[in-house]
Amino acid sequence: MWEGPRVIGSLRSLFPYIKLHRHIILGSLVLLAVTEGFAFYTTVVLRNAIDSLRPGAAAALSVGGYALLLFALVIVQGGTRFGSRYMMGRSSRHIEYAVRNDFFAHVLTLEPAYYVRQNTGDLISRAINDLNAVRQMLGRTLMFASSSTIRVPVAVGFLAAINWKLMLITLVPFVALPFTMQRMSSGIHSMFESIQEQFATMSNRVREGFTGVRVMKAYTREADEESAFLAMNEEFIDRNRKLIRLEATIFPVIMFLPGVSFVLLLWIGGYYVASGEMTFGQFTQFQMVMMMLVMPMAMFGFMWSGVQRGAASMGRLNDILTQEPEIRDEVEVTGEEPAIQGRITFANLSFAYDDGTAILDDLTLDIPAGATVAIIGPTGCGKSTLANLVPRLYQAEPGMVMVDGRDVREYSLKHLRANVGYVQQESFLFSDSISDNLRFGDPDADDHALREVSRVAHLLPEIEDFPGGFSTELGERGMMISGGQRQRTSIARSLLRRPRIVIMDDAFASVDTYTEETILTNLRGYLDDITVILISHRISTVKGADTIVVLDDGGIAEQGTHEELLASGGFYADLYEKQRLQEELEAL
């Protein structure tokens, strides 16, 4: 099957990158042409040298002279070939670099719904392995395609000049070469794709196997995990088998067909030499030029499978690159966007995830600017989903979520998110210093601001106790500090940007109630007119709120102040009693 159109389709997106480096690529090609010129001239010198050995031949140079000329030629040739290769290798690396930058930048624009579906190991595998295949294709393809383009016609010309009939006969196997290769290499594309896919699957398995190593150990799953991984490896071998069979055929065939050509040269060319139509020097040159054809022909096979691999990988990169983020700026922002006051309105909000799980059902809630609203409710009632909708990590239908009476879609993502400080349930810290982590949203913040938010998040004394102070490294995912410290770091990180709306999604789970209260009090002193949404299942967190909303089954079950809800004796009042006891216990 001729896969040309599919291959070209996959590679089209590379053209702009190649264009950027066209000067160096062109320079490399010029040097390549010069190198090829020298190579052909070498065969001429060799022919003359051999013909000068005939008894009574009139030679332009002595044998030593020819040898010296040959030596000079190979030296120059070596230099130009080095230059050509280096320049090409350099360009391919530069292109790889640019594609990887763009790929990574594009991945960052995709919304959670996408990368939850498309897991991160797969994304990384594409960025590293597939891009590698694309780069190899660029290096090889450009190099070999160009050298073939120059060599093949020139070589055929040389051969025809020596003896065109002999040329026609000896080149028959050479002509068969590319056709044979193409027939053999059809299907490589899909084989390679399926191999890469299995590789990605295995990578994911390994990563999870290590991330969940505690569970593995606790449940002694190591042995079964090993056999499961072994099975995946067996599958990997199976998927490789066909490709290997094909590739094992390619090289021997490349050796065989030119061999047949040489036999023909010996046989038919032998006659021309014997009959005196051809000198032995020409016979030798004929053989040399034919040998020069082997490499481009051989590389044609490699080139094609390389191109197919590269195209398969580029296709996988394109899958991501062409994925338009579903959540993106929907309005053309001209000039300054209106300052956000902080009123949040959910109007008849219904929301379901992509997989059809309905989470929120016709929920209406108006949170005035500057208010503190607490949302409480059982696990899975949609508290976090509600929070996700405000900074548009997920998005509901137009008109359902509004900030200051305007649909959240009418703000730029940048403006909206800069004004929403969302402290997530699972705080994600980066393997940088604590100050880098705090400055995450505002790299230009000064030390004073840093100390201030640390104080507000009740973190300052502990940071000062660290041997490294603010420059203490937190390690992967912030694992070098405690869970409570991580949570407070992520609170401080959000506050540093002085958002107009703060959403704390279970942000105090690893923090004791005293600290929690201190932080909430500090928060009001630090940013006094902001809107605060507190999501929790802890009464201590929510009781001071202006309004407490009890969420259940995607809708509002109860709503009121702490006192009102206690008086009404419903879910909240129950919860309050239970937790009062529980907290008293835990306080000890």
Added chain:
Amino acid sequence: MFQHDDLYDEDELTKIYDREIFRRLIGYVKPYTGRVLVGLVLILIAEGARNVTPLLARYAIDEHINSDALRNRDFGTVLLALRGVVILYTALLLLDLLASFLRSYMMQIMGQHIMRDMRVQLYAHIHKLHAAFFDTTAVGRLMTRVMNDVAALNELFASGIVDSIGSIIGLVTICVMMFVVSWKFALVTLAVLPIIAMATLFYQVLSRRAYREWRRQLSRMNAFMNERIGGLTTLQLFNQEPSTVRRFTGINTEYLGAALRAVLAMSFFGPLIELTGGLATAVIIWYGGGQVIQNNISIGELFAFLVWGQRFFWPLRALSEQYNTLLIAMASSERVFTLFDTVPAIQEKPDARPIAEFTECIEFRDVWFAYNEDDFVIRGIDLTIERGERVAVVGATGSGKTTLTNLLCRFYDIQKGAILVDGVDVRDLRMADLRRRIAIVQQDVFLFSGSVANNIRLDSPEISDEQVAEAASVVQADRFIASLPGKMDAEVKEGGSTFSSGQKQLIAFARALAFDPDILILDEATSSIDTETEVLIQEGLKRLLEGRTSIIIAHRLSTIQDADKIVVMHKGEIREVGTHAELLRERGIYYRLYQLQYRGQEEFASLGSDAVGETS
């Protein structure tokens, strides 16, 4: 952290010598010795067939083509005269074709098998490492070792080793042929070899460093991407896409620099080898030409030498590529072997004792433990837990409760004292047996990608679908599972990101129950569940605990009160032990604790049952 880690790696790397690495790499080929031998025979056949052909050409040239015998004879006569040579030549070509194909196929498949062996061994080895190792090592880094570094070794096994032997065989056969024809001529031609050797040495120094740096930068970039893509939501919330792209560009630029240095090294050797090949041709013409004029050798012999001279640099060139492969493989294998050499700090004794069932008691005898030297977090604990007992451990955060259970499972080894299960020190027990008797439910539940059912049975073939369903229903996880699309087969995404913490917790309970442990440890298992959900699982929890020995950490009071023994921990020490009643009589810490809560106790229980009625 990554940079620091990399420096550490570099230090580690210098400790292993190349020959040692190579010896170990060869160790992986051992199981396939038979195949390798067949491969070598095949390569001998192919190289022999290939390099004997110039002799045939010489014969054809000197005896027929260039001889007076065929001078000016007709086309048919010349063809007929050359018939024998042509047939033999074609037969040799076919032999080469067949042998080369078989060798390549066999060796590539072998490479795949070795890669599989290595990956599975490495994966299993890493799983054997002590828990503390994972506290300090980035997962992205480990993944790179198992997947990418091992992949980098493939070519070495698939073609590198056997083919480089083949290249050497090729060189040797060419030399032998040359010497057979003319030893003087052969010696002169081979005079170019020292130049090639020097070039190789030069190349080795140049490329070695470049490759290592390249791999290091790749690993660093990989780790960065892994982390940033993992924290994508946070990035987006903080509008940090542009700054992250800038930082990534910086890392990518460093990677590019390393890659370009590798390219520079690589671009050197190919032309260098060709140059020496050209040098050989010049020498052959200079010396051989003179010899032909003096009639010391025939023109056919000169031709054969020219062909050998051209072919001489095929194996050389191949060797240089194989050397490249070896370099890549060395850099990768150093990293892989460093990991293999990481000895598990916690190991099973060779004569470790099996334990089929937990029958008597768990005993902590004057146990002292520190994660970091001398910073003891467990200080002289003495505690006995009888079979079937329900023991509650209470105490403030950092008092050592979780550590105690980690020690029981032998995730860490203690510094002083002993932990005995049925009278046997845990260090003398088979680790798998010990852990199979215990199930831990932790606060942070890790879910694997796959289905809900698989997360309950953890891929164990011994747990049937019915048992999975039963476990889920006992802990009352069935209600929410039933609401999932696909129910038990519902897809769980990486890290369980589509589930709430409470749902994850329920799955973890079902998991623990499905494994039917003798000893159950609940480590703050209900703290991320809201009270409502907890009330819901109270009944399930009760059934989960039934008939089992259990250790419940900082659990809520209702369960604690029922406990046979309550252990009050403070700063790594046990301050009080006893039943609820005993501890009350003691009038110590627990008494005060209880006083504070006593008033609401009955109320709590009744509220709990109310809530169940409301939601179910």
